[in-house]
Amino acid sequence: MPKLLIIHGAGMQMRGKSQIEVFGKMTLPEYDEHIRGYAKEHGFEVEIFLSNVEGEVINKLYAAFDAGDVSAAIINPAGYTTGYPALVAAIAQVKFPVIELHISNPARRGRDSEVARAARGVVTGFGVYGYSLAMRGLKEILAAG
Numbered sequence: 001m002p003k004l005l006i007i008h009g010a011g012m013q014m015r016g017k018s019q020i021e022v023f024g025k026m027t028l029p030e031y032d033e034h035i036r037g038y039a040k041e042h043g044f045e046v047e048i049f050l051s052n053v054e055g056e057v058i059n060k061l062y063a064a065f066d067a068g069d070v071s072a073a074i075i076n077p078a079g080y081t082t083g084y085p086a087l088v089a090a091i092a093q094v095k096f097p098v099i100e101l102h103i104s105n106p107a108r109r110g111r112d113s114e115v116a117r118a119a120r121g122v123v124t125g126f127g128v129y130g131y132s133l134a135m136r137g138l139k140e141i142l143a144a145g
């Protein structure tokens with residue numbers, strides 16, 4: 001079973017607690033419950049990681065690459081969407097596909113993602129269901145080799 005790394009970026013623990021008009025009422029533990037369900041449906045083993053420290057996210061990506069036990073990753077960069085060139089470089093350097101995901105559509109708020117430049121693809125604006133869409137895409141990418 002392929003292993004999928006889910007990375008929650010800076011501020012994700014605030015989901016359901018603030019900016020409800022943008023992100024909705026769902027809390028991060030509720031997101032994780034949905035993510036685990038989607039992973040099961042799509043045949044992925046899943047590891048979920050949250051950090052508010054950029055270096056920890058970078059270290060997690062490199063460790064996953066070095067261990068060779070991760071087939072792909074989905075990152076919701078949240079607060080790391082812009083202004084974090086070392087994170088963008090790490091995403092570009094790992095050899096497994098990384099999909100950037102946003103619960104909302106940052107473009108509607110005038111934000112462009114620097115992470116998107118290094119990611120294999122981007123899913124935005126579909127709420128928590130975006131994780132299922134990203135997993136579906138990753139299944140196709142991994143099957144194609």
